Amino acid sequence: MAPIEEGGFGRTLCVLTGASRGFGRALATLLARLLSPGSVWRQSWWRSTPGLRVVPVPADLGSDAGLQQLLGALRDLPRPEGLQRLLLINNAATLGDISKVFQTLSDPAEPFKGWTLYCAGKAARTMMFQVLAAEEPSVRVLSYAPGALDTDMQLLARETTVDLDLRKRLQDMKTNGELVDCGMSAQKLLNLLQRDTFESGAHVDFYDL
Ligand SMILES: NC(=O)c1ccc[n+]([C@@H]2O[C@H](COP(=O)([O-])OP(=O)(O)OC[C@H]3O[C@@H](n4cnc5c(N)ncnc54)[C@H](OP(=O)(O)O)[C@@H]3O)[C@@H](O)[C@H]2O)c1
Known part of the structure; x- marks a missing residue:
């Protein structure tokens, strides 16, 4: 390309x-x-x-x-x-049902729900992309963490997450205006892609930019 x-x-x-x-x-x-x-x-x-x-x-x-x-x-x-x-x-992406803790995920009728799997999925994606980058040097690969965004996903997280401390933290972020504007985060991603200097396979976080 x-x-x-x-x-x-x-x-x-x-x-x-x-x-x-x-x-x-x-x-x-x-x-x-x-x-x-x-x-x-x-x-x-x-x-x-x-x-x-x-x-x-x-x-x-x-x-x-x-x-x-x-x-x-x-x-x-x-x-x-x-x-x-x-x-x-x-x-x-979806969060799945984050009202359940890890142990309750052992029910085989409901195997795809909860933060456990959301986080595991993101971690797996990061590793998958690192492997892709190593295997395909002609492809530029990036994992971008966009920050805590003010979206429907975030709303679901602060209303239904099973851990009450985390729920409070997420609610506080919304109240204190700490959530990231989607446009601002999207612009940072586009800047990264346009500069095109990241290491292929890298994981880059909004808060580090
Ligand atoms: N929000 C945050 O704080 C945050 C933080 C870190 C990372 N992220 C990541 O940023 C990305 C965007 O999140 P967001 O907050 O914008 O989420 P969102 O507001 O919930 O939007 C999710 C989008 O994904 C689509 N989608 C969900 N499941 C799908 C499926 N099975 N097939 C096809 N499309 C599907 C939805 O389509 P429909 O409208 O058709 O449902 C919607 O367009 C996700 O990868 C998320 O994990 C978000």
């Missing part, structure tokens, strides 16, 4: 999951301005943007069928002329 052009990403095929709301939506708005005419979006939600071809794919990415739907839609897409970049942003 070509080096990122100053001020933009050039003609790009961009796959952004979870763009219907929260961080993904804020990121989509800022990112669209950095794409050259002729670029293509694949995502689960977007309004029309002049010069960009937008292809919404409503799919449950937590199911194999949904994933296959997205992959099928990508395969069906004609390769845009003069393509300079493929940008895949894996943003979609």
Whole structure:
């Protein structure tokens, strides 16, 4: 892929999951301005943007069928002329049922719920991306932690998390105005991608930038 052009990403095929709301939506708005005419979006939600071809794919990415739907839609897409970049942003996520503690997760009828698995999933993703970076030197890979964002996910966290101390801490963050604005965090991510100097596979935290 070509080096990122100053001020933009050039003609790009961009796959952004979870763009219907929260961080993904804020990121989509800022990112669209950095794409050259002729670029293509694949995502689960977007309004029309002049010069960009937008292809919404409503799919449950937590199911194999949904994933296959997205992959099928990508395969069906004609390769845009003069393509300079493929940008895949894996943003979609849920907390699951965080009202349950670790021990209650042993019930095999309910194996995918709770912070335990959310955190384990994020840790697994970080390692997976490090392996991908090592295996594929031609691919630039980044794990970005966007900070405590003022989104639906954060609302769910402060209202239902099982640990009362954590719940209070999250509520205090909201009350004290400590939650991060999605647009500000999305802009930091885009700055990182545009500078393109991070070590491939790195984990970068909003609060360290
Ligand atoms: N909020 C925070 O404080 C925080 C902190 C650290 C990291 N993050 C991470 O930042 C990312 C965005 O979080 P957010 O706060 O913006 O979350 P959010 O407001 O809850 O939005 C989640 C997005 O993911 C989509 N999504 C969820 N499950 C999906 C599925 N099975 N298939 C397809 N799409 C699915 C949702 O689509 P629908 O609208 O269709 O449901 C929505 O667009 C996540 O990866 C999250 O883990 C968030």
